[in-house]
Amino acid sequence: MRLRLQLTLVFGAFIAVILSAVAASVYLLTERSLSAGVADRAESALAEITSGESTIAEGLQKLPSNTYYQILIVGAERRPETVAQIRSGVSYSNFSNSNLVTTLSDSALQTLLEEGEVAASVTLNDESVRLMARLGRIDFPAQGRAFQAAFLVGIPVSLMNATLDQLQRDLMLTVLVAFLFFALGVWLLSERVLGPLKNVTEAAGHVSGSDLSRRVPVPHNRDEIRDLAVSINHMLDRLQESFETQRRFTADASHELRTPVTAIGGHVSYLLRRTHPTADQLDSLEVIQREAERMAKLVNDLLELARADAGFTVDLEPMNLVEVAETVRKEVAPVAKGANVTVSSRTPLAEVHGDPTRLKQVVLNLVQNAINAGAENVNITISVERHQVRLEVLDDGSGIPPEALPHLFDRFFRVDGARSGRGNGSGLGLAIVKWLVQQHGGTVEVESRLGEGSVFTVLLPAADTRLPGEPGARATLVEGLKTWTRG
Ligand SMILES: Nc1ncnc2c1ncn2[C@@H]1O[C@H](COP(=O)(O)OP(=O)(O)OP(=O)(O)O)[C@@H](O)[C@H]1O
Ligand SMILES: [Mg+2]
Numbered sequence: 001m002r003l004r005l006q007l008t009l010v011f012g013a014f015i016a017v018i019l020s021a022v023a024a025s026v027y028l029l030t031e032r033s034l035s036a037g038v039a040d041r042a043e044s045a046l047a048e049i050t051s052g053e054s055t056i057a058e059g060l061q062k063l064p065s066n067t068y069y070q071i072l073i074v075g076a077e078r079r080p081e082t083v084a085q086i087r088s089g090v091s092y093s094n095f096s097n098s099n100l101v102t103t104l105s106d107s108a109l110q111t112l113l114e115e116g117e118v119a120a121s122v123t124l125n126d127e128s129v130r131l132m133a134r135l136g137r138i139d140f141p142a143q144g145r146a147f148q149a150a151f152l153v154g155i156p157v158s159l160m161n162a163t164l165d166q167l168q169r170d171l172m173l174t175v176l177v178a179f180l181f182f183a184l185g186v187w188l189l190s191e192r193v194l195g196p197l198k199n200v201t202e203a204a205g206h207v208s209g210s211d212l213s214r215r216v217p218v219p220h221n222r223d224e225i226r227d228l229a230v231s232i233n234h235m236l237d238r239l240q241e242s243f244e245t246q247r248r249f250t251a252d253a254s255h256e257l258r259t260p261v262t263a264i265g266g267h268v269s270y271l272l273r274r275t276h277p278t279a280d281q282l283d284s285l286e287v288i289q290r291e292a293e294r295m296a297k298l299v300n301d302l303l304e305l306a307r308a309d310a311g312f313t314v315d316l317e318p319m320n321l322v323e324v325a326e327t328v329r330k331e332v333a334p335v336a337k338g339a340n341v342t343v344s345s346r347t348p349l350a351e352v353h354g355d356p357t358r359l360k361q362v363v364l365n366l367v368q369n370a371i372n373a374g375a376e377n378v379n380i381t382i383s384v385e386r387h388q389v390r391l392e393v394l395d396d397g398s399g400i401p402p403e404a405l406p407h408l409f410d411r412f413f414r415v416d417g418a419r420s421g422r423g424n425g426s427g428l429g430l431a432i433v434k435w436l437v438q439q440h441g442g443t444v445e446v447e448s449r450l451g452e453g454s455v456f457t458v459l460l461p462a463a464d465t466r467l468p469g470e471p472g473a474r475a476t477l478v479e480g481l482k483t484w485t486r487g
Helices: 002-051 056-062 083-086 104-115 158-208 224-274 279-309 321-335 356-374 401-409 429-439 475-484
Strands: 070-073 090-093 117-123 126-138 146-157 317-320 340-345 349-355 379-386 387-397 442-451 454-463
Touching: 002 056, 002 070, 002 126, 002 146, 002 158, 070 083, 070 126, 083 104, 104 117, 104 126, 126 158, 158 224, 224 279, 224 387, 279 429, 317 356, 321 340, 321 349, 321 356, 321 379, 321 387, 349 356, 349 454, 356 379, 356 387, 356 429, 356 454, 401 442, 429 475
Parallel strands: 340 379
Antiparallel strands: 070 090, 070 146, 117 126, 126 146, 317 349, 379 387, 387 454, 442 454
């Protein structure tokens, strides 16, 4: 998940939790204080009708208009002992159809019996009511009598509930809006913070081995990101410097080696041709000649790669890849160590934009590798696809172990290791092949099975994707046919 989204979610969740906790506290406190207010009102209403200071009639007159009350006369002398006794008391209430006692459960009435007082929240006529009940005595001074009674008062709480509902909605909306604003704020802020970092990362991604001259942009703000960009640029300076030094060294060294190596080769040839060395001397001279040839190839390869590093490009012209493959086949046939090299192509013309000498070098390298790998059959297959030409070099040689495949195109990489002594190569061939193919806008890949063989696939953009017979394709087709029949 992107850092920006992570920051937004984490901070958003954090603020949502805090705001929810605050909102819940506000709600609970409000509810508690409103309930306490209602309980106080119920308590004072009950006190009005049960206090001995005023008469019942006075007490009842003092009750607020929306207060329910019910007085149940339950007996003469003794306090009621059963729930049924209370329920069957003689009722006197202000609302004829509102029988408060029926809303109370048996267990609530039992509490009333045991503790002389009870409070409950009930529903009366579809309305929520806070109900308080108390046992006591009621005097009838005119008759000189007193009776046991249960006093019940109910305060409607619908207003309080409506207030609480409204408060709940308001709080939820506030939390949601605050969360959205906060998340948006974090999202925008993180863009400000991470934006420059993204630029630095993108620019750093464009710096490659072949182009170390690029630098990451340095932001104007004096902050950590500026420090990072400056450090990366310093690192790139040093990297470019050492890369340049190494490149110059390789180029200079191989250039300087070229003359002595050529001289050694020339002198050995002279000695072999013009003198009569003994058998031992002949052996030595042959070794010197072989090694001089090997060193000459190495020097040439190194120069080639130095040219690649220096950014040299190849000249491209329309050319026929089939012709190149044929030339390679003819050239390697005499030195193929008994390998059977063949070229198969369905069409005599596979036209690409390329440098024929360089592409010959590519095919030659691949074929020579196959021969060196002990292949008996090496087949160069060429096919023209929609927009590209496919050249495959198949062999039944030793194959390449899977762990070596990712490094095959690295410089100086050899499957047996550079110092194993096996083979003559220096491990530069495929690195050069890759560079040359890339210079032609193509790709090179390898598939191989150990013990069975390998196939190297070179894909190059086709020079003319028009089908033979279409205008413009004819001239090159005729050229191609000529070379095909000549070969
Ligand atoms: N067709 C193949 N079959 C088996 N192994 C291969 C094949 N092609 C390449 N390799 C392995 O890959 C290694 C690297 O090949 P590369 O052409 O780069 O170097 P090289 O042939 O050893 O030397 P150079 O080509 O510079 O003379 C070889 O040493 C060889 O072990
Ligand atoms: Mg090679």
